[in-house]
Amino acid sequence: MEDEANPGQLIMPAQFIEPAEKSGKILEIDRWVIGRSISLLATHPNLPAIAVNISGRSFDDPELPAWIGGQLRQQHVAPRRLLVELTETSAVSDMGDAARFIAALRDTGCPICLDDFGTGFSSFAYLKNLQADVLKIDGMFIRDLPSERDNQVFVRAIIEVAHGMGKLTVAEFVEDEATLQMLRAMGVDMVQGYHLDRPRADHPALAD
The missing domain is CATH 3.20.20.450 (EAL domain)
Structure with a gap:
């Protein structure tokens, strides 16, 4: 959001989302x-x-x-x-x-x-009531995934349950090749993160 009091200065979402809510x-x-x-x-x-x-x-x-x-x-x-x-x-x-x-x-x-799927301990139970098509696995489980065995177990479980219920999965905060390859091996459907690309106003996808 542009700061009206300081033209050219941007206010980041973390600063205005909570007051706006x-x-x-x-x-x-x-x-x-x-x-x-x-x-x-x-x-x-x-x-x-x-x-x-x-x-x-x-x-x-x-x-x-x-x-x-x-x-x-x-x-x-x-x-x-x-x-x-x-x-x-x-x-x-x-x-x-x-x-x-x-x-x-x-x-x-x-x-x-x-x-942010996985932040609630009862997440899997809620899936029957919330008919989502895609589950985005919370980034706290993706960071340092190759070295965190507990996170690996949890992410595999999310992917297996999601696929069993006919839903797609997305992993966020993919920051390196090792994490990407591990997620591919686990069967995740989509990923996002700076390892793949960074946001930019002149993104090539908007060139058409």
Whole structure:
């Protein structure tokens, strides 16, 4: 976010997300981010997909799924190209609203990703109630994966359970080749992290 008091100065998300969630302003921010993402997908038809994180506060906005569907139709963007990410902790804190919200989002055709999966001890039990399409394994289990046997056991378990339930898996914070190769051997479906690429405004994927 650009600092209005200091033009050219950026305020990082870690500084404004929590106050925005407490004030309810995050609902407007979520819609802005989703709208910009859909416009980007419309402008770049060869871009396969964009994943967008939305706040748990958006569960309080029952009109949001329909709004997303309307934006996708208006800009002629296939819903499968917009992956909506919800954090496991926010979903678990209000299971009923989260389940209804996810069901409404699924009706739009957008894939649903449960972000930061594994941070809650009852994670596997919640999978029956939260009908996500993708599980993103929390980065705390991916960092130092080659040297952390306990994390290896946990990540294998997540992948096996997810695949058994017909869900895809994503590993975040992949920072080196050894971690990437180990995750491939475990059967993870997708990975993200600085070892693969870094964010940039002039990314080659946006060249079309």
